[in-house]
Amino acid sequence: TYAKIFELLLRLKANTIWPAMHDCTKAFYYYNDNPRIADDYAIVIGTSHAEPMLRNNVFEWDTKKMGEYNYFTNRDSVYKYWETRVKESKNYECIYTLGMRGIHDSKMLGSSSIDETTGMLEKIINDQRIILSANISKNIKEIPQAITLYKEVLDIYNNGLKVPDDVTIIWPDDNYGYIAMLPNNEEQKRTGGSGIYYHASYWGRPHDYLWLSTTHPLLIFEEMKKAYEMKTDKIWILNVGDIKPVEYIMTLFLDMAYNINNFLNEQSVINHLSNFYSDIFGIETGKIVSEVYQKYYSLAYERRPEFMGWSQTEPLTDTRLTAFNNFLYGDEAQKRIDNYDNIEKTIINIAQNITIDKHDAFYQLVYYPIVCASLMNKKFLYFDKAVRYANQNRICAIDLWNKSYQSFNNIKIETEYYNNKMSGGKWKYMMSMNPRNLNVFKEPKIINFDKNQKKWDCIAEGYNNCDSAYNLPIFYAHDTSQYFIDLFLTDSIDISWSALVTETWINVSENIGVLRPVANENQKRLWVKIDHSKIKNDLINKGYIYIKANGKEKKITVTLDNSIKKELNGFNGFIEKNGYISIYASNYNRLINSEKRFWEKFEGLGRTGSIMIAKPNNYETKDKSDTNFAETPVIEYDFYTFSDSVFDIYINCIPFHPVTGRNEAKLAISIDDKIPQIINLRTYGRSEEWKQNVLENRAAKRIPIEGIKKGKHILKIYMIDPGVAIDYILINTGGLKNLYSIIPETKYYN
Known part of the structure; x- marks a missing residue:
């Protein structure tokens, strides 16, 4: 039964669950005791976006006996299937998921257009509410119901789907921690209210992240604080995947859900992280672990360990060399190796002083994720170096390949310990080093190497x-x-x-x-x-x-x-060096806000560790002019070029989505007094641009600029939509080469 899970939920101050839905487990209602035990623990049962009316389709829908799961052609069978579960569950506390998708995580069958799907979904919702009214002795408005606007269902909603006012709308993230949309000012008035469905783990395209927990706590805070401000506070659901890897993130999310007012700012999250580990391992150790984890999350924000193969799923692709530059910008690859090596060594050293009674807890919560994240990065980055150095005939290429293979082998050793030796094998099968056996988890390929005559x-x-x-x-x-x-x-x-x-x-x-x-x-x-x-x-x-x-x-x-x-006498700003200018967004020269709208600094997120976000979130821009820049908040950066040039500006942002359906993700850029150029960071569906954005946690846009003379200039970034967050800016005056990480600012101060 779910008894242990329910106890854990109560300890974490949670009171609802969407039970497991994959075919590796039996349905929640297969076990007769589960709903009764849930009631004993006062846990409210709901189901996912793909499981309407408390039904687990993967396990419970039998196509051979019941026909196709298709409301267009097999309505009666589907209707009966839903009604049976309502009769079984009517005496328990439940939230009934409305709507219909495919049997699992897929589109509804039988429709040939989004208009047809929209119309049928409205009929389905009406039928489901008839079932509820007929079988539960309550007014329909008093029966908890929700619809999750996940994937294509959000498109259907935006196509005009009418949702009854008393039904809670659950707004989703994009599977990678960025909320896809929130209710606008009108939608916030609905009596059913709004909720959030958020991922801490994901199976799907462009790539899974099921192994280690690497979603940045400050990203979760920023998005959930924004959701709360937008009155999305009725139901918060966290997709944890597996519980063991995400124990801290699960705790953080549920603590925010219980009382978001305890989290006033970014420092509140850092304090929460430190307190979590200090409560378990003592103040001194907890402080060090917290500092290490802040670096761990920042490194993973640049690229998750599961994404280091530069491979994808759906369709499955092979691993490739990484995009970290080994030969410029101080050797990006080596810098990343060194950063991971530092936190790995810190944790290994701390582990020597952990008392026996806390050793297993330390291994699960700290040692395994940090050491294995480091090893996964080393596997790919040393392999990169081996291949690239072999092309230069360096004999060290063989040593680097050996380090890559040893990193792979050490992950095997650590995972073997986790499953079979730690706690006497108590957690056997709980940790896999290769979820779904994806290519990123395989051992490094063999490289070719030839010596030459140069010596x-x-x-x-x-x-x-x-x-x-x-x-x-x-x-x-x-x-x-x-x-x-x-x-x-x-x-x-x-x-x-x-x-x-x-x-x-x-x-x-x-x-x-x-x-x-x-x-x-x-x-x-x-x-x-x-x-x-x-x-x-x-x-x-x-x-x-x-x-x-x-x-x-x-x-x-x-x-x-x-x-x-x-030439630069008296100049304070950013200068051209080696053919480029590098600017961190929060290090502006001037910030000009308006009475009601403002740029706000947010510490701890992004590649630079400090971003500028357009606020307030509830400012709706639909039907408003994009070009009234006289009263628009603007950030200004002074920069200096040493030649007349045509150049490109690359603005690098956090890949947030438009805050509501009445917003875009626009900002505008100008040089000096030139007419501002409007850019839109919005992505659609699972486009190639969106895929790269979530793999890199970065939304980058190129803006070509012409007719710039040598000398001092002002880069102006104008606010248009709320929620847009700028991380850093690069200006390529002809010398910028391929890079993945950030590069130091080209600041100049007299």
Whole structure:
């Protein structure tokens, strides 16, 4: 029975459940004791969007005996099927799901158009309410009923579906944590009220995330706080998938549902995270775990572990190399490896001091998810490096492939411990390292590698292939950047090397060393920085680094541009560097809000860790002018270009959907006094654009700009619709290369 689940729900202050619906389990009502035990625990039973009238279609509908699950052609059989369950459940507390979809998570059968579906759904809802009225001794308006506008049902609703006023409308997210739509000001007046159906786990396209719990707590807070503000407070349902991986997120969601007023701001969520782990493991350990988890959620927000294969489902595709750049922007892939390695090592160290009575709890709640998320990332990122370095004949490619395979094998070892050794095997079968056996969970492929005759080589940051000479990215006045040079063996021999600089202002992390054909010694990364104290002129300065080894020499040019000092005298803002400008949205120069509308900073979310959201949420823009910019809130950023150019602006936002059906997801952008260009971040259905948005947790738009002269300019971002959230802006003046992560801001302050 569900007795243990019901007890857990009460402990978490929850009072309703949608029982499991997949074919790996029997239907809730198959067990006669389940409804009685639910009543004992005062748990209200409902069913999912695809299971009207408390019926589990996957288990209970027998097509051979009952015919097709089709209301157009088999109404009587379906009607009887629903009526039977109502008679069985009428004496218990229930919420009856209205409407009809396919047997499982699919569209209704029998319709050839959305208009036909809309009309039939209204008839079905009417029939269902007749069944309820005939069998339950209450006024129909007093019988709890709900319809979930999930997937195509939201389109049907927007097509004009009439829902009785006393029926609760449950608004869905898009399966990836972004609420698809909320009630507008008129819909908020309905007597049935509104609810939310939200995912902490998902099976489906573009890719499942069933293994680890990685939905950012601050995303959940932002979306559920918004839902509450929009009077969506009647029913909150969380799709947990499996309970074990999502224990914290489940607790957070239900605590917010019980009293959202305990969560006043972003810090309230961080405090909740810290308190959760401090209550279990003590204040000192809880604080460290909370800090690690904040980094864990931020890393997963950039890309979930289950999405690291760059593969998809429905249709199933093979894994690919990741989009992290290994050769520029400080080596995005290595930065991610290092970030995961740091939190993994922190947790492994803490585990040594956990008392025996708390060890298993620590392993389940902390150690397994954090360590395995790290290992999954290492599996793919080391494999990436192995393939890319093999193309450069680096013998370290074999070592990196071994690290990739070892990461895969360590996930197996940890999962084996979770299921068979931890707590004496109490949680056997509760954790799978390969849900649905998708390609992302498979062991790394074998790579091809050939040595060459060069014996050694080197490559500078910004280059994918080896060459005889290189130019490092340009350094600028007041610049604290550093760039790398990789030295590596291409054959199994010992080689001594040296790095000589021609100018005292060039600093190299190491000047001499030996490469040996053993793991961790067959390549060396040198970091190059500028000592600005040793050069006082306002010129473009050049110097050189000569890498010498085994009778060969490579020349790397280092450029320091101090000439910008005079030009930028008194300028504070963002400047062009190496062909691009990087701006974090919350670091604006000026913010101009209006009396009723405003840009609000939200801390902790996004790639930059701080985003700007258009508020208030209940401002409806339908039928209002998009072009009245004189009184529109605007964010302004000062920036400086060093040449006349045609360039592209890339605005990177959080992939929120329009707040209501009376909104879009628009904003406008202009440079200086040019006419603002309107862009709409809205996506439709499960389009390719939406798929990329949810896989990356980013909605990016490109805006081409022409006729910009060298010098100072102002980027203006105008508010149009509420709910639009800006993370960062990139301006490509000709030098921006492929990247996945954020890059440091190109700030300049006198």
